[in-house]
Amino acid sequence: MSEISTSHPFSFVLFGGSGHLAKIKIYPALYVLALKKRLPKDYAIVGYARSDMDDAAFRKLVEEAIREHMIEVTEPALEEFMKHVYYQQGQYDSAADFTALNEKLTAIEKGWKDNVRLAYYSVPPTVFGDISHNLCEGNVHDGKIPFRCIVEKPVGDSLESFEAIKKQLVGCFAEDEIYLLDHYLGKEAVRNIYYLRHANPIFERILKNTLIDHVEITAMENKGIEGRAGYFEAAGTFRDMFQSHLLMMASLLTMRIQSDEDLAAGRADALGQFYLPAATDMDEVALQAQYSGYQEEEGVKKGSRTNTFACLKLMTRISKWDGVPFYLHSGKKLEKKETRISIQFQEPRPVGEGSTPNRLDIILQGEAGMRMYLQTKMGGTEPAFRPLVLEDPLVCVGDCLPEHSLMILEAIHGKRHWFLDFDEVKTSWRLVDPVQKHLDASDTPLHTYKAGSKGPEAANQWIEKDGLEWF
Numbered sequence: 001m002s003e004i005s006t007s008h009p010f011s012f013v014l015f016g017g018s019g020h021l022a023k024i025k026i027y028p029a030l031y032v033l034a035l036k037k038r039l040p041k042d043y044a045i046v047g048y049a050r051s052d053m054d055d056a057a058f059r060k061l062v063e064e065a066i067r068e069h070m071i072e073v074t075e076p077a078l079e080e081f082m083k084h085v086y087y088q089q090g091q092y093d094s095a096a097d098f099t100a101l102n103e104k105l106t107a108i109e110k111g112w113k114d115n116v117r118l119a120y121y122s123v124p125p126t127v128f129g130d131i132s133h134n135l136c137e138g139n140v141h142d143g144k145i146p147f148r149c150i151v152e153k154p155v156g157d158s159l160e161s162f163e164a165i166k167k168q169l170v171g172c173f174a175e176d177e178i179y180l181l182d183h184y185l186g187k188e189a190v191r192n193i194y195y196l197r198h199a200n201p202i203f204e205r206i207l208k209n210t211l212i213d214h215v216e217i218t219a220m221e222n223k224g225i226e227g228r229a230g231y232f233e234a235a236g237t238f239r240d241m242f243q244s245h246l247l248m249m250a251s252l253l254t255m256r257i258q259s260d261e262d263l264a265a266g267r268a269d270a271l272g273q274f275y276l277p278a279a280t281d282m283d284e285v286a287l288q289a290q291y292s293g294y295q296e297e298e299g300v301k302k303g304s305r306t307n308t309f310a311c312l313k314l315m316t317r318i319s320k321w322d323g324v325p326f327y328l329h330s331g332k333k334l335e336k337k338e339t340r341i342s343i344q345f346q347e348p349r350p351v352g353e354g355s356t357p358n359r360l361d362i363i364l365q366g367e368a369g370m371r372m373y374l375q376t377k378m379g380g381t382e383p384a385f386r387p388l389v390l391e392d393p394l395v396c397v398g399d400c401l402p403e404h405s406l407m408i409l410e411a412i413h414g415k416r417h418w419f420l421d422f423d424e425v426k427t428s429w430r431l432v433d434p435v436q437k438h439l440d441a442s443d444t445p446l447h448t449y450k451a452g453s454k455g456p457e458a459a460n461q462w463i464e465k466d467g468l469e470w471f
């Protein structure tokens with residue numbers, strides 16, 4: 001099996017280097033690449049931020065983050081990795097500071113051949129415009145050295161803000177230099193939603209409306225907001241999880257099977273086929289809730305109406321899925337972490353006592369695995385049944401990397417298939433916007449649930465109206 005590694009020397013400039021994402025995901029991801037010997041001899045990780053710090057102080061911050069977020073570290077690998085870490089202090093709106101950044105990079109890169117530069121935006125979208133503009137003004141992006149601008153989700157908080165950000169980015173970079181990152185697309189288990197279909201014609205053939213009753217897509221988290229009130233208060237679970245991760249999973253399940261080059265277009269196409277079911281009342285389409293105790297979290301306003309749990313019902317125009325409802329739900333501070341797609345098949349005729357409809361579960365996170373629920377006859381003269389569960393763990397075997405490691409490596413290589421393109425993000429905001437508007441309305445109910453529970457009772461009643469229950 002071939003392992004992806006890179007022989008291109010590269011400089012990786014990280015904006016937002018002392019932020020939550022950088023500490024919990026990006027530094028550990030880069031360290032893992034170094035540990036697994038996937039990085040070339042020559043590379044540099046350069047933190048750029050406003051705080052006054054030198055290389056040594058920044059290295060300390062990076063090292064602490066790695067030690068805190070890795071289960072274990074290999075000392076020689078960490079020591080070697082730290083030699084590649086640098087810091088550049090500067091303002092985001094100062095072209096002169098970016099010129100200084102370019103000088104620093106040029107000095108580090110002396111003697112490198114065929115190198116690549118990457119800028120990683122782990123900062124609020126409000127500073128995207130300044131950073132993009134000054135990367136060009138300051139010649140960090142000079143049109144000669146191949147360049148990738150990696151932008152972590154969310155790209156905006158609405159269709160309108162997305163369009164404004166897009167304008168800022170394409171004003172500075174070519175579209176194929178922009179890498180929009182949804183880390184779920186870096187998870188092997190999530191990619192597998194598509195590849196299970198791609199590689200198993202029998203499986204693919206049963207995914208159709210004449211056999212399927214409905215689909216549930218779940219992303220439950222046991223964690224809360226982890227000190228990210230500044231971001232989360234404005235976003236809420238619906239924007240944070242549905243606009244990106246949940247809709248992506250739904251698209252991977254329904255998109256056309258196609259060549260790798262067309263994956264992004266295929267996902268965008270599938271996304272564009274989803275629509276909100278016609279309903280007299282939007283409360284039938286979406287529901288929101290907040291865990292009790294949320295308002296006592298640091299940085300959260302008293303009386304906050306931010307949702308930490310949401311449900312959404314969707315339909316798709318893709319003919320083979322026509323008429324199949326998709327129920328999406330996600331929340332924080334729930335009983336356990338589980339990301340799952342459950343496909344319930346129809347039960348066209350009563351089978352007998354004890355029988356339940358066939359179901360396929362693809363559990364992507366939590367106790368990852370696949371489960372197929374069949375029925376088997378119990379002994380006796382009358383046909384009575386019990387479930388037979390075919391089950392296997394779904395673990396990554398082979399060249400497995402954490403999602404951010406894989407995506408950073410792919411970006412260095414210029415492999416774009418698992419990055420979003422602007423069409424996908426736009427289509428997704430277009431779908432999400434009217435629902436968000438409904439959730440934001442002051443008369444839309446905001447239910448409550450107990451931290452550590454399965455979620456609000458109202459979510460059970462919501463799906464029961466369609467004659468169903470959550471799995």
Ligand code: BG6
Nearest residue numbers: 153183221223240241245339365
């Ligand atoms: C992020 C959200 O995109 O995904 C977080 O901003 C959420 O709020 C996280 O907790 C979930 O990711 P994962 O990889 O833990 O399932």
